[in-house]
Amino acid sequence: MLPTIEWRDDAIVMVDQRKLPKQERYVKCRTGAQVVRAIKTMVIRGAPAIGVAAAMGLAMGVVRSKAKGTTQLAAEFYKLCDLMAGTRPTAVNLFWAIDRMKQVFAAAVRAGHSVEEVAARLRHEAQVIHDEDVESCRTMGSYGASVVPDKARVLTHCNAGALATAGYGTALGVIRRAVEEGKRVAVFAGETRPFLQGARLTAWELVRDGIDTTVITDSMAGSLMRDGQIDLVIVGADRIAANGDVANKIGTYSVAVLARAHDLLFYVAAPTSTIDLATPDGAHIPIEERDAREVTHLGASQLAPDGAGIRNPAFDVTPSQYVSAIITERGVCRPPYADSLREVVAGALSEVSR
DSSP states (O other), X not given: XXXXXXXXXXXXXXXXXXXXXXXXXXXXXXXXXXXXXXHHTTSSOSHHHHHHHHHHHHHHHHHTOOOSSHHHHHHHHHHHHHHHHTSOSSOHHHHHHHHHHHHHHHHHHHTTOOHHHHHHHHXXXXXXXXXXXXXXXXXXXXXXXXXXXXXXXXXXXXXXXXXXXXXXXXXXXXXXXXXXXXXXXXXXXXXXXXXXHIIIIIHHHHHHTTOXXXXXXXXXXXXXXXXXXXXXXXXXXXXXXTTSOEEEETTHHHHHHHHHHTTOEEEEXXXXXXXXXXXXXXXXXXXXXXOTHHHHEETTEEOSOTTOOOOOBSEEEEOGXXXXXXXXXXXXXXXXXXXXXXXXXXXXXXXXXX
């Protein structure tokens, strides 16, 4: 697998996901502001990957700082935190990573570290967040592979693979692990309008891995389910509320409803950093509305007439009653989610405190 994002010499290097699958290009960010733009313009996307990028971007901002002391540095750092927080409002991993970097920054300043020492601490923490994400995806895959039977035909929506994380993936990590265990798995990748993450990114990843992959339009899922061609659904998440409601790429809710109508299991795979116990339910999850041009145009080609009203919410919310289980790096959570999610988050926090 190619690295989604890494710190290479004096730059943060990330694969430009807007160019895939035809072009494998990389973007080099040498300032925190450039990372902010990369997140906002979807050079990098996927909730865990956004969190990693934010952590690295905040560290880069301090590394590049010309501040003469920690007072001036703090003003710069917290301003960059605010800019980073304004990029993608739905993905809670972003805010989790920013808060974690703030804690490290504050501790370093309280300890009387120099600007250079603070920068070193932040760069180290960003790398730890990166490495933890890769490891959590692999562990999540091990837990999740148990729900994937041999000869399974799996539907997934959007891209929850290596490209959406620091590596390996969440929903695709579960599929990868099942294949590594010798199970024969075929994947149906929903195209995921309007940005086509499924057709462009999920299919690209799985074909590279040699996994049987078929791209379908979003409107085909119900027909395939009715005809008995899909056995289960696995998707990722951008935020999971305390009651188990799941925000994921627009169209996920429709897939979940169809899965319920056809008695299919619907699984969500996400790290504990995606679980937001401070958000009681899906009604309180902020939904990002993106540029109308993503809907009206495909590249330079205009698809909709001028003057038509356009909606482009990037996410929707799947109510917890449609979710069969939530797969995390600390185990598989099942209803009642108010209890099981709190338990895995408490375990994750306990591990960090040690």
